[in-house]
Amino acid sequence: MDLVRHLGYFLVVTEELHFGNAAARLGMAQPPLSQRIRRLEEELGVRLFERSSRRVALTEAGRLLVPEAREIVARVERMRDLMSDLARGDAAVVRAGVPADLGAAVLAALIAGFRDRRPDVRLSLTEMGTAAQVAALLEGRLDVGLLRHPVAANGLAYGPVLVRHPGVLLAEDDELTAWATVHLGDLAGRDLVLFPRDAEPGLYDDTLASCRRGGFVPADIVCTDRVEFALGLVLSGTAVAFGAPAEVPGVVWRPLAGTPLAWRCSPAWRTEPGPYVRDFTTVAVQVLKESAGMVDEGVPPAPRVTPRPATGLLA
């Protein structure tokens, strides 16, 4: 039997939990579909579905098979795609995910750098947050990503960790622009515009924890991954944002004293990297250092709290 094809039928039935619907989706009649599922059950020696007149439900064995079947089907599809590209003489492709706020110049440098290194391979970039990249990498929809730490995901391997220390973006009439460096505590009471927690769960929590430690509890947090929207809020004086200097009239950038925020980023891929992942990683690390102001992660400075008698314990 063609096991892979039968696993494909099985997955469609698990999604529909209805043989008639699944058959319609597959463009076949119901009896041959039922027959193929039975052949799969015979092949594996287990029952995969509990069938009653009204409903179809997965058995325990069926549930266990779902992730295995998905992995096998996806890998076979990837293999076929790769081979058919080669057979047609098309350029090979590396599919990479990049964060939304990378910026046009960095993106262009990344593409140009990769083209120089591997003119025979097409770089297909998709803008994605870290959470989406992790899912896409694990499901095989991406070959490599640029993730923002902290990330907790099994099954991924990481390239070099790069770090940058964001400053704060303020409206030019904000009184804090009088300072050459701004302390996180100076921002107290202001609203913050930040990337969405859904997109960057680790970095979002990490950033807010650092803010609280530094005396900045935002009065309100507006989430967006649209740079233009964030700058609009900053420009109007509605909120402050963290990031690199922005070349926007009316927006002023100031460094944060003591670099209390550290945004870390690294290339990541599935445990066995695809063929062009190493090329992409090499180019990405170089471009992020040269064009995005990132540096190799050194020893992160431990946040310090200097004791003061007037505010000490029990003072």
Add this chain to the structure above:
Amino acid sequence: MNPVERVFRNAGVTGWLHAVDIDDGREVGLRADEPVVLASVFKVPLLLELHRQAERGLLDLTERVGVPAADRTSGGTGLAAMLDDATLSLRDLAYLMMAVSDNTAADVLLARVGREAVNTLLDGLGLTATRVVQDCRDMLTSLWVDAGVADQSAVTQACTDPEVVARLRALDPAVGNRSTPREMTGLLAMIWRDEAAGAASCAAIRRLMALQVWPHRLASGFPFDDVAVSGKTGTLPTLRNEVGVVEYPDGGRYAVAVFTRSLSTAQNQPRADAAIGAAARMAIDQLRTHI
């Protein structure tokens, strides 16, 4: 207008300020070379001479000294406010002098090291505009004599009268303990660079200056957990001073000296206190602009 000047103006005070980057020498000043009344800030050079004499073996900082209840220089803190006989080591007296500006502790220590010794030290450091000619008791006595009141207890009340304040010799830098903002930051920078005395002595002095309790003046300009502020205040009617060092988490360290004189004669001057912190931050920020 100079932004530092604007801070002083808005707080209703005349201000004198000098700030310097301890490591690269860049500076910001406002009337930085004019003579100013030190008030309790004189306790810093006194503390330095105490440690220098200990280094030369002239005294032992752990030596215990009796401070009888009957003979106390008045003041609102420390031994000056305590009621019973006490015995403390010289270095613990120094702690009280620096942490809470204890006048009694300061006078015991100045009597021990000698005024001339302090001035000889200052000459040796090139700080010739800085003089220590009075102890706390001298300053307080001149206040109640000039105010024309019978004793110490009436001084606080009398000194809210502008006419009385106008004739106080204690507010004239030509008369009492004096310096300039620039000489005070010079002294602090030498202490922070281990040049004013041996490294261990300078570290002990820095420790005591970091233990000062007052949050309302220099420290109020830096309400940040990762910034360290060490200092010594000075207060007399209409005068509010503080000199100190501010250390940033990126390693930047700045000596700053702020002296103010207010138009108001009120004893409570929260705006003048806060202006010291605000002006210091403004000045230090200017030093950091070109980093």
